[in-house]
Amino acid sequence: MARTRETAITGQHTENPTSIDADEPWMRGLHADTGYLLYRLGLRSGQLFNTFLQESGLRLRHYAVLRFLAGSEGSLQRELSTRLGYDPSAIVGLVDDLEKLGFAERRPSPDDRRSRIVVLTETGRGFLRDTDEAGQRVTNELLGPLDPAERATLHALLLRAADRP
Amino acid sequence: MARTRETAITGQHTENPTSIDADEPWMRGLHADTGYLLYRLGLRSGQLFNTFLQESGLRLRHYAVLRFLAGSEGSLQRELSTRLGYDPSAIVGLVDDLEKLGFAERRPSPDDRRSRIVVLTETGRGFLRDTDEAGQRVTNELLGPLDPAERATLHALLLRAADRP
DNA sequence: AGCAATAATTGTTGTCGTCAATAGTTGTTG
DNA sequence: CAACAACTATTGACGACAACAATTATTGCT
Numbered sequence: 244m245a246r247t248r249e250t251a252i253t254g255q256h257t258e259n260p261t262s263i264d265a266d267e268p269w270m271r272g273l274h275a276d277t278g279y280l281l282y283r284l285g286l287r288s289g290q291l292f293n294t295f296l297q298e299s300g301l302r303l304r305h306y307a308v309l310r311f312l313a314g315s316e317g318s319l320q321r322e323l324s325t326r327l328g329y330d331p332s333a334i335v336g337l338v339d340d341l342e343k344l345g346f347a348e349r350r351p352s353p354d355d356r357r358s359r360i361v362v363l364t365e366t367g368r369g370f371l372r373d374t375d376e377a378g379q380r381v382t383n384e385l386l387g388p389l390d391p392a393e394r395a396t397l398h399a400l401l402l403r404a405a406d407r408p
Numbered sequence: 409m410a411r412t413r414e415t416a417i418t419g420q421h422t423e424n425p426t427s428i429d430a431d432e433p434w435m436r437g438l439h440a441d442t443g444y445l446l447y448r449l450g451l452r453s454g455q456l457f458n459t460f461l462q463e464s465g466l467r468l469r470h471y472a473v474l475r476f477l478a479g480s481e482g483s484l485q486r487e488l489s490t491r492l493g494y495d496p497s498a499i500v501g502l503v504d505d506l507e508k509l510g511f512a513e514r515r516p517s518p519d520d521r522r523s524r525i526v527v528l529t530e531t532g533r534g535f536l537r538d539t540d541e542a543g544q545r546v547t548n549e550l551l552g553p554l555d556p557a558e559r560a561t562l563h564a565l566l567l568r569a570a571d572r573p
Numbered sequence: 574a575g576c577a578a579t580a581a582t583t584g585t586t587g588t589c590g591t592c593a594a595t596a597g598t599t600g601t602t603g
Numbered sequence: 604c605a606a607c608a609a610c611t612a613t614t615g616a617c618g619a620c621a622a623c624a625a626t627t628a629t630t631g632c633t
Binding site: 486 | 580582583
């Protein structure tokens, strides 16, 4: 087992005279703080999502766009860029691919001839519906040891943390 | 070359004419299921971590290695690879960098002359201690709207989900 | 002794993010 | 209203990096 206490004392790291306790924040080991935990779990989640998306020819970013489009009916590419945090140039390629697959299409904006409105097609909706089940499989895989109630609270908490500009 | 695999889904996604209900699981919008939520939040967390690590010349993966080393005293590179989910070749460069900064060092294994044991130096421990405070700042930024109690439960849940081989 | 398996490393390749530049369009203002 | 600044989508270029394959050195098996 990690007897880190010993090694911490080996050298003279006496700048901090406070007792070296295993409960010290910087000693809490791998899963120290929540931010880091989120990063690790998010990574795993992304990997799982990716592997199951792979057989559809899409990647995670495509899925993110689709999900966003499902939420708001039609959106400017600029909007996609800012809300999803991807570079505008990245959006171009993503929407290209989605269009090629028939999952989304660009429409001219009535107001502004520079803008294009990206809208989810019926095919795209079908894809989302079909993959939703697989997505839940991934979630199950990810949240193995948690019972339904715990999952619900986790979901709610994550939602609160995520739902803000 | 876009490795657009010929979308194995083409025939699937039955366009079932069931009413499009906003409560349908696949319609719940952007933050549909927990796995996806984790992915998005993990991304944000990673970005924040990265920006504050940037001024130290390290990246997120270095930090992950350091954190792992802090937990187990000395570990084979192979172990780092499997536990952290990074490719063995990636570990090489990461440990190189950490060694160059004096945060870790390779030691020969007494048992096996192929293996090297990577061990955290005292300097590395100091770095972790110093950056821990910044890490908590990131966490605060990330979990803004949650009160301490909620953060605690979230942390516990994430820990349960993360702590398994 | 021979041969598969393993640890670390190097090399290669494709992808992603970022930055600059362009074309078309709108808004502003002198 | 004419000139200029700001904005949208797009393209192109470049560096960083991650995933995969190949190499070298060592160990274990039989």
